[in-house]
Amino acid sequence: MSTADRLGPYHLLSRLGAGGFGEVHLALDPEGRTVAVKVLHPHVAADGAALARLAREVETMRRVRGPHLAEVLDAELTGPRPFLVTRYVQGRSLGAVLAEGGPLRGEELTRLAGGLAEALAAIHAAGVVHRDLKPANVILADGEPHVIDFGIACALDSPSVTAPGAVLGTPGYLAPEVLSGGEASPAADVFAWGATVAYAASGRQPYGTGPPPAVAYRVVHHDPDLDEAPAWLAPLLRESLARDPAARPTAAELCVRLGVAAPPPVPAERRRRPAAPEPPTQEWRPQSRETAGQEVDARARHRDKVRRRWVVGSGVVSGLVAAAAHQYVPEMSLLVLSAYGVGVLVDAGAGVMAGARRRVVFDLVSGAGAVGLYAVLIALFSPFTLLLALVTALLVLVTVAFAG
Incomplete structure (x- = not known):
């Protein structure tokens, strides 16, 4: 070897x-068990103050345990290649799952919302703030969510790591007070929980x-878009995404x-001691890891656009x-309109089950329009004119289909 x-x-x-802090490797520990080893990037490893802060955080992070957490098992932050070791969770990121399968429904969504809440409660009980909860930092394994990278973003928030004036995190998941230059608190994690679960429930960035x-x-400055969120969950999401941290x-x-x-709760003597406050941030700058979340949302929007075009077309x-066959074969007119109506009602029924009010209205208006x-x-x-128009339309559709 x-x-x-x-x-x-x-x-x-x-x-x-x-990711933004390092490369993650699948590895074996001395006992032959699989673990995840995060090797910090050189520019992160070169920041002695950030590493010292991370070393202090690791002692607390190693005491955080929970079924929905990828626990920190070990760390070596003094050598030429500093690294952290966490439990390896064999699964896929929530972002990847949503990109392929669309929004979560029913039991899947319930398990996600409850599991992430339980994970945050365990993190906060130890006095740790995640600060970067988002779909990319949630791993789904056998339908259960597991939060990774908790505490690392908070510990490594340093001008040498992120560049001066930057706010560490992901747009759409960072709380308004953090974007405005305030400190990330447990309430900011709850905001990120709301944004993450809202995205999972609707397939749309809130x-x-x-x-x-x-x-x-x-x-x-704006309220979140929660129109596609299920009725049982929307009130809790709205409270979690309140602009006032105290209202969450x-x-x-x-x-x-x-x-x-x-x-x-973890006894006070076992909690981390609060670090000295960092200088307030005056400007927000994007991170380089945002394209994945935007790509996921673009795919969801593309699926919805295709469905709408199918309904209208x-x-x-x-x-x-139906109009062309009205005089020649009246029964066919009724059959065609009935078949389309059934298809629209089925799609509208799926919208009702998902709590997607706009989808239901769109389907009903399209049915009436036909x-x-x-x-x-x-x-x-x-x-005769209608028959010619029908033949022309079919030829155009066939041409477009083969051309694509």
Whole structure:
């Protein structure tokens, strides 16, 4: 085994990915168990003050335990390649799951909301603030969420690591008080919980997409978009995304309202001692890891756009087919309109189950529009003209399909 494959007592197996602070490797510990080893980037390792702060945090982070946490197991922060070791969770990030399968529903969403609340409660009970909760930092394994990287962002927030005037975090998940230059507190984690769960429930970023400064502006000045969130969850999300930190529930209160067990508070002597306050931040700058979240949201929006185009396009074709067949085969007109109506009602029913009010309204308006188009066409045009129009439309559709 080459020395390049080893880091301290850990045997590195493969690279899992990279983030703002370092590269993550799958590794084996001395007992042969799989662990995740995060090797800090050189520019992070060069900041002695940040490493000293992280070393203090690690002692507390190692005491944080919970079924929804990737616990910190070990750390070596004094050598040429500083690293942290956490429990390895074999699964996929929440962002990747949403990109492939769309929003979570039913039991999946309930387990996510409760599990993340329980994880935050355990973190906060130890006096730690996550500061960077988002879909990329949530791993789903067998349907259960696991939070990674807790406490690291807070400990490594340093001008040498992030560049002067920067706020460490992700637009759309950073609380308004943090974007305005305030300190990240447990209430900021609750805000991130609300944004993460809202995204998982709807497949849409609650503060939209676009340039990071624009998203940050909407977080500070606008209300979140929760129209697609289920009715049972929307009130709790709205409270968690309140602009006033004092108006948000605590993580322990989230657990109570979601019916999960909050961990007992950690004795005061075991909590971390608060670090000296950092200079207030005056300007927010985007991080380089934001493209993944924007790509996930773009895919969700693309799926919704395709569905809307299908509803409208099939409505137009159905109305035209029914009108063209009205005089020659009246039964076919009724059959075509009925089939389209059933399809629209099924899609609207799915919208009702998901609590997507806009989707239901769109489907019902499209169904009525198809019937209205049919009535207008048979009133204004002759059957022969409609038949020619239908043939032309079908030829155009076939041409477009083969051209794509």
